Amino acid sequence: MKITFGKGILCCGCKRRFGSRDIAYQYKETCLCNNCHSKFMRYSDEAYFEVSDNVEFLVPAFHYKRLCRKIFLDFKFNSCEAYGHILGMAMADVLKNRDDFSEYSYIVPVPVSKKRFMERGYNQSEILAEYISGVFNIPIYNALRRKRHSAPQSTVKNSRRAENVKDAYETIADVTGKNVVLIDDICTTGSTVSECVKTLQKSGAGKVCVISGAYNVRMWVDRTIHRFI
Numbered sequence: 001m002k003i004t005f006g007k008g009i010l011c012c013g014c015k016r017r018f019g020s021r022d023i024a025y026q027y028k029e030t031c032l033c034n035n036c037h038s039k040f041m042r043y044s045d046e047a048y049f050e051v052s053d054n055v056e057f058l059v060p061a062f063h064y065k066r067l068c069r070k071i072f073l074d075f076k077f078n079s080c081e082a083y084g085h086i087l088g089m090a091m092a093d094v095l096k097n098r099d100d101f102s103e104y105s106y107i108v109p110v111p112v113s114k115k116r117f118m119e120r121g122y123n124q125s126e127i128l129a130e131y132i133s134g135v136f137n138i139p140i141y142n143a144l145r146r147k148r149h150s151a152p153q154s155t156v157k158n159s160r161r162a163e164n165v166k167d168a169y170e171t172i173a174d175v176t177g178k179n180v181v182l183i184d185d186i187c188t189t190g191s192t193v194s195e196c197v198k199t200l201q202k203s204g205a206g207k208v209c210v211i212s213g214a215y216n217v218r219m220w221v222d223r224t225i226h227r228f229i
């Protein structure tokens, strides 16, 4: 991709500069241009996963592929914090007409370990949660803490991901009887959200549902998420 420099704000998709009339979203010096926005929205999804056992439902905003995947990866692994704000805006747009969150009291972002936070400088789920909180008017409550550091899930074989995050979280705030929306950035096997949901419910949370920024269609093609939760 040719990167052009000059006046304007940089699109996180095509890395070209645009004037404010040509953009869909802007955060500081980063934007998503109209062209990338229309491509990006092709990965939006109305998917709604009814999940067995302890999760009410899981709603992903996007398919994790191509342009969408590229922006999520830059956000998560290449220190592009501003991209997360663009993704948060896109998620809020995709999800804003849903009416199934009215019974929920808190939005809880999936936490990162202290080590990861120091390396990255932000918790990616918390940035996304800001926009979900805004669109549904539900406050963010950092009720979970990651108590041990482990390898990033993306570097661990799918069959070992559940073990990699087992007992990795604890609650650090009172969630007794509260219905909680858990926010994760990318959901592939569901192991991370599964572990977080178990932790919240062990501490007495009421209903828990999950919003993820993106999900891996290939892995969920037969909707096997229930096997992991």
Ligand SMILES: [Zn+2]
Pocket: 011, 012, 013, 014, 015, 016, 032, 033, 034, 035, 036, 037
């Ligand atoms: Zn663009």
